[in-house]
Amino acid sequence: MHAFEGLEQKIQFMVLEVAKQVDETLKVLVAPEAAQIEKVASRDDYIDNFKSVIENTCFSRLHGQAHLDKAGIDFVRAVNIISNNLERISDFSVNIVQQVQYLSDSRFLDQYEYRPFFRQILGALDIVVRSLFHRDLSLALRICRSEFILDKLYKHNFDKIIVQLQSGREAHNLITTLFIFRYLERMGDSLLNIGEAVIFSVVGEKLKINQFQALRESLDNLGFDLPMREVEFESIWGTRSGCRIGKVSSDGQGDSTGVIFKEGKFKKIAQERENIQLWEAILPGLTPKVFGFQESRDNASILLEFLTGCTFQEIVFNDDKETFEDAFFLVQETATMIWQKTLQARVLPCTFVEQLFSRIEDAFVAHPDFNSPQVQFCGLKVPSTMELLEQLREVEQEITSPFSVFIHGDYNSNNIIYTQKEQRIHYIDVHRSKDGDYLQDVSVFLVSNFRIPIFDKVVRCKLNHVGLHFLHFARQFAQEHQDATFEIRLALGLIRSFVSSTRFELNEEFATAMFIRGIYLAELVLAHRGQPWEAFKVPDRILRYRYY
Amino acid sequence: MADEKFRHESLQDKESIGKYLNALSDGFLNxxxxxxxxxxxxxxxxxxxxxxxxETKKKDGEVKMVLRFRWEQASESSMFVDGPLVIEAKEKG
Structure with a gap:
């Protein structure tokens, strides 16, 4: 901690000053004296100053001198958050002593239990420095818990004051007292922020206390006998679609105990767990094992097996030709196996254009020009984007799929993992899996490769190859299973994915390349109206981007 | 008029591009x-x-062909301003 000596001393002093401030505030409540009140007010200036000094030190640390590693940066960020919240506690102290002056009877407060508040606050302040410098997560949790207790104390006193107010007497004093308790309760909120900042500096991730507890409980239930500070938490995708995803592994023990922790809305996480069970029955080991599941109110968290291996996308980027070919072969073989095993003859409606309607606005926000109006080009009528999609929606209502298979539901190349050692494919992120049209997965997969914004010739050629090859593979499956509407459903699925993918792509030229592909396919589909859909064909070249 | 601009971008194939070229050709005739x-x-x-x-250009497998038409047109105030129409037929391939 040598590099932070200056900062360590400063924050230590600041905590001491704020603790004194809270202590003096208690003294004012016990025996209000003008000199004491003045002392609290003037110490607040001193503490404000401390905050500025610490803030300056933090920022110059971050910007100046030697290179800081992530742990170093996290520490500085945590200290800054802590000092901000300490300053707020000091402000609340001033608010409280100012309220005392409005009490008509200085002994009025004696009938209330305000001392337990101070015991909690001072107790929590007492362990701030230790928890931060010893990276002690159980102490950090204790700081967080003080907020919970302060809330309860506040509720108790609040209820008492409400009853007393109904008597109609002492309204002035009662309201002043309520304000005082309210400020004490708000000190709890600041303490919670402080506790969370300590957790952040140790774990290296901004976990809310409930997420942290969910993670801890899940690990406890797993029988991981590890103090939390020995557990590394590494954010993998950060916050994505409302889920917090991270990898947890124990220090220095390799990946053997690696797990994936996901936290998010109950419905989504529960669906993922349910789908993993369904996949397990279809193809054991395809999806990661579930190690733990916790629920709390609307949220839930899940601990999943961390699969060593690469995503298919990484393989396209990095690996040698042989690994790539092995992986790509297995991707197709796994898909065939699943489709054949879960195929059920039944008529399914087509919903690609419907799906696009729910996402089109986001694409227009990113690219307003895509929402093009109707154009007259020397007598030639070119429909607006929305007109085109409306017409497409009508076409879609005529189209059905002849069978269903169990689909991944978000089959992009990031959600497919290849493990070389086992020579097998795994599926992750399966909360959208269900019985559906395999073209949902096919079209998502094709465009997930196309939309990768890498224009290096070698990678691009590989991406083009993956697209064309997978298209031929899917076509063959369709022929073998007498899927006569394959091409038109493929076209609608590609239109959906090409157009909706533009909402993530801010490179205007590349986004336009995807958008006009969608529109081109839409025009082809509309020009085909009146002829049998079985005769429609998607041109292969739609999947190529540069480098033929 | 001088700063009015029209732009329309789309993907066409060798059959569908004819619609646009024919429309242009009819426009000139009329x-x-x-x-x-x-x-x-x-x-x-x-x-x-x-x-x-x-003008045509070939680069890295991308072919660019620019057809440029220029003429002078009397404006309402009898001033001559340029009214260029640029059609770029961009073919990936």
Missing amino acids: GKLQFSWKDKRLVLEPQSLIKFDV
Whole structure:
């Protein structure tokens, strides 16, 4: 901690000053004296100053001198958050002593239990420095818990004051007292922020206390006998679609105990767990094992097996030709196996254009020009984007799929993992899996490769190859299973994915390349109206981007 | 008129591009090229001689062909302003 000596001393002093401030505030409540009140007010200036000094030190640390590693940066960020919240506690102290002056009877407060508040606050302040410098997560949790207790104390006193107010007497004093308790309760909120900042500096991730507890409980239930500070938490995708995803592994023990922790809305996480069970029955080991599941109110968290291996996308980027070919072969073989095993003859409606309607606005926000109006080009009528999609929606209502298979539901190349050692494919992120049209997965997969914004010739050629090859593979499956509407459903699925993918792509030229592909396919589909859909064909070249 | 601009970008194939070229050809023959979108309208009336140049470029598997038409057109205040129409036929391949 040598590099932070200056900062360590400063924050230590600041905590001491704020603790004194809270202590003096208690003294004012016990025996209000003008000199004491003045002392609290003037110490607040001193503490404000401390905050500025610490803030300056933090920022110059971050910007100046030697290179800081992530742990170093996290520490500085945590200290800054802590000092901000300490300053707020000091402000609340001033608010409280100012309220005392409005009490008509200085002994009025004696009938209330305000001392337990101070015991909690001072107790929590007492362990701030230790928890931060010893990276002690159980102490950090204790700081967080003080907020919970302060809330309860506040509720108790609040209820008492409400009853007393109904008597109609002492309204002035009662309201002043309520304000005082309210400020004490708000000190709890600041303490919670402080506790969370300590957790952040140790774990290296901004976990809310409930997420942290969910993670801890899940690990406890797993029988991981590890103090939390020995557990590394590494954010993998950060916050994505409302889920917090991270990898947890124990220090220095390799990946053997690696797990994936996901936290998010109950419905989504529960669906993922349910789908993993369904996949397990279809193809054991395809999806990661579930190690733990916790629920709390609307949220839930899940601990999943961390699969060593690469995503298919990484393989396209990095690996040698042989690994790539092995992986790509297995991707197709796994898909065939699943489709054949879960195929059920039944008529399914087509919903690609419907799906696009729910996402089109986001694409227009990113690219307003895509929402093009109707154009007259020397007598030639070119429909607006929305007109085109409306017409497409009508076409879609005529189209059905002849069978269903169990689909991944978000089959992009990031959600497919290849493990070389086992020579097998795994599926992750399966909360959208269900019985559906395999073209949902096919079209998502094709465009997930196309939309990768890498224009290096070698990678691009590989991406083009993956697209064309997978298209031929899917076509063959369709022929073998007498899927006569394959091409038109493929076209609608590609239109959906090409157009909706533009909402993530801010490179205007590349986004336009995807958008006009969608529109081109839409025009082809509309020009085909009146002829049998079985005769429609998607041109292969739609999947190529540069480098033929 | 001088700063009015019309732009339309799309992907076509060798069959569908004909619709656009025929529409242009008809426009020249009739002496009126009309472009409209939303509540805007741009009318070009090529009456004088038309300077026409064709430019093609091949680079990294991308072919670019620019057809450029230029002519002079009397504006309402009898001033001559340029009314260029640029059609870029971009073919990936």
